[in-house]
Amino acid sequence: MLISVVRGIGQVDFMASPWTGLVFIVALAAGNWRYAVYGVLGSAVATLTAYAFGAARDRVEMGLEGFSGTLIGVAFVLYFGMSWMTTLLVVVGCVAGSVVTSALVTLLKPFNLPTFTAPFCIVTSVMLLAAPSFERVRQGKIGPALPSAATGRTALTWSDIWQGMFNGIGQVFFQNKWYVGLIFLVGLVVGSWIAAVAAVVSSLIGMAVAWVLGAPAADIAAGLYGYNAVLVGMALAGIFVVLSPAGGVYAVVGAIAATGLTAALTTFFTPFGGHTLTWPFVLVAWAFLAAVPAFAWLRRAG
């Protein structure tokens, strides 16, 4: 069970290896020890809830019931600050997230699609939208929306590029320090060389697309245009689609689409004090996997 909880942290990036999970915990702690504590708490509550309600044993063991909880824990401590109320919200949120996961498994079964991080996105969006109505929740700190509305220079410096590449990997877990992203990358290498390469390339694709279209350099360097591309790139390059030349092109198109959708959803969520989370990844990955059967040169994996 403890191993399942650790796997639940690695599964955020599709890695079932507990070693990857351990490195990811180190990465979170390098960002701030609170992230590590709440991330593990979230994975544990989600995994235990699924186990207690009698969810499929193999899903529990592989950490597939825990990864949304991991992100719920990290996001809640980021947005609401560390407190007993936040701890309570994480527990309730992970129980609800467990139900949402099972609901999505049922709803997506006819289309053979995984839930991805949709349960995390749903629970966290709901909580962020609900927060202004509740005095005891509002007292927590609400972090800035991602990407920031910052404008400014659009030319990239060398340090923007290399730091942004690492940040695109770290922002999957809301982390914006380059060395945290680097530790996550080490975790990926431990789990799968192909996924690590896909993450680096996709992060760079996301940055390149945003740069061509004229996004502010500060947002690009913070990894805000990279993290959804990173997740889509990993998902389409070998994990859910068989790796091939056509599959590689498909993954690149997916990473580009994820970057555009990141900007679009940021605008969409703005009137709601919005937080883009990993919605762009979820929607692009669903669309691109659902489209696979229509294309003769692509094959689903796994």
Place this chain on the structure above:
Amino acid sequence: MLISVVRGIGQVDFMASPWTGLVFIVALAAGNWRYAVYGVLGSAVATLTAYAFGAARDRVEMGLEGFSGTLIGVAFVLYFGMSWMTTLLVVVGCVAGSVVTSALVTLLKPFNLPTFTAPFCIVTSVMLLAAPSFERVRQGKIGPALPSAATGRTALTWSDIWQGMFNGIGQVFFQNKWYVGLIFLVGLVVGSWIAAVAAVVSSLIGMAVAWVLGAPAADIAAGLYGYNAVLVGMALAGIFVVLSPAGGVYAVVGAIAATGLTAALTTFFTPFGGHTLTWPFVLVAWAFLAAVPAFAWLRRAG
């Protein structure tokens, strides 16, 4: 056919008994005679449309084609005032609602989910969003959004609690007087003791959650955090999920989730002059029913 129309009013709370429907008409009239007239009108138009288009006979007879029309009638007279235009809108809205009901029956069949009040929510949200574009509709009175944006004291008085409990039951039909909620509760007792108990308990759960999180006492006392919990609680406690200890826990979690989602959707609909309606109930009930097959200790009923 007349009995089907009356059943269509009770089916808002899942009760097929025509006696429940009659008591509910009395309750609406106790709020304002206009609600009773338009509620019956809506149920009649929706039931007749379904009958005329040749919808499944048993669904028509059980009132399952009428209950969304009931709520459309009540909501339209509440938001647009009593007029010939409103009457016309109710008729057209119920015809459209009948099509939406049939569409949802088809779309939800692979997942074995009922439509709940989704057709009402869709038609009413569309009409509320459309109203500002139309001069003859705008002239009607647009009621205040639910829950109100009121802030203020968060401590609950004794009368807040007992009135709020009844109001949570009455707000399912947009009613905010405690004695109207009491009459609805009588109607529930006539239909099903279990549903009545579930309604009372769920209304209190919704209030408790909102109180813990620090919602304004005025909103809690008006039943604004209770009505979605009431519907979810009834749906999950015996009506769509077999009653059992695990099922009871599940219903409690559902009522908690519905309360959080009520606050979230209120924020979401705000930029659109929003009205939360029973969207939180519909979404939570769909998710919790879809998740049932994944949990070994729960069974679908009916």
Place this chain on the structure above:
Amino acid sequence: MLISVVRGIGQVDFMASPWTGLVFIVALAAGNWRYAVYGVLGSAVATLTAYAFGAARDRVEMGLEGFSGTLIGVAFVLYFGMSWMTTLLVVVGCVAGSVVTSALVTLLKPFNLPTFTAPFCIVTSVMLLAAPSFERVRQGKIGPALPSAATGRTALTWSDIWQGMFNGIGQVFFQNKWYVGLIFLVGLVVGSWIAAVAAVVSSLIGMAVAWVLGAPAADIAAGLYGYNAVLVGMALAGIFVVLSPAGGVYAVVGAIAATGLTAALTTFFTPFGGHTLTWPFVLVAWAFLAAVPAFAWLRRAG
């Protein structure tokens, strides 16, 4: 392949005839030569992408992979102005639109529903939402939202009526000159007399509904309340539902619903600098087709 590209332009209005496609190109050119160029470009890129990825041959040949690309091309040059950046966006947008088309084909298959113009709506809404984040895209001209927020007189003149009828047909392609709508109508006659009649009647229904509810005459005359009714009317009158007396009534109800939803979605998209596009058509047509099996007197065609 060239014929498939031309068919892709006619398929916006469900016409497989290449002659219809040719007349439509003339109509676009009568509006502005840029619309014709980008419309053909969009259809070509989308068709070629589908062909290259190995989509179903019959769909490619009938132009069913091209029509969303047509609208993407026309919409992008309208909203972002003619430039190399817009051309690049059209190419990338059509590639993404091709993936979205295939994804929707998979997702809608259990319900036997066509994609309609949903891929165009999704890609264009995403790009319009993303534009404010990107300096090089923002520099293009963003056209006014449809329908306009214009208020003013609600009484219709004779020229409002006959011009509005043609404009309702032309607005399917964003065209607001009556003679452009007339040329589109000629193209429809070439393809199908029934569709042409349905288009004229539906455009008038949309205008009548908006007039009864008190919409500004300027919006009605511009065809802004007609174009979704036109598409729904054509789709339900003979093309996707067998033509019959009941089917005719059903198409009329659909055209009315599309007009109401047009106003509603215009309000919904306003906080996002919104553009209603053909979303109302897509949603109403999906609902009305999904509901057909529930109604004994209606039959699906094709």
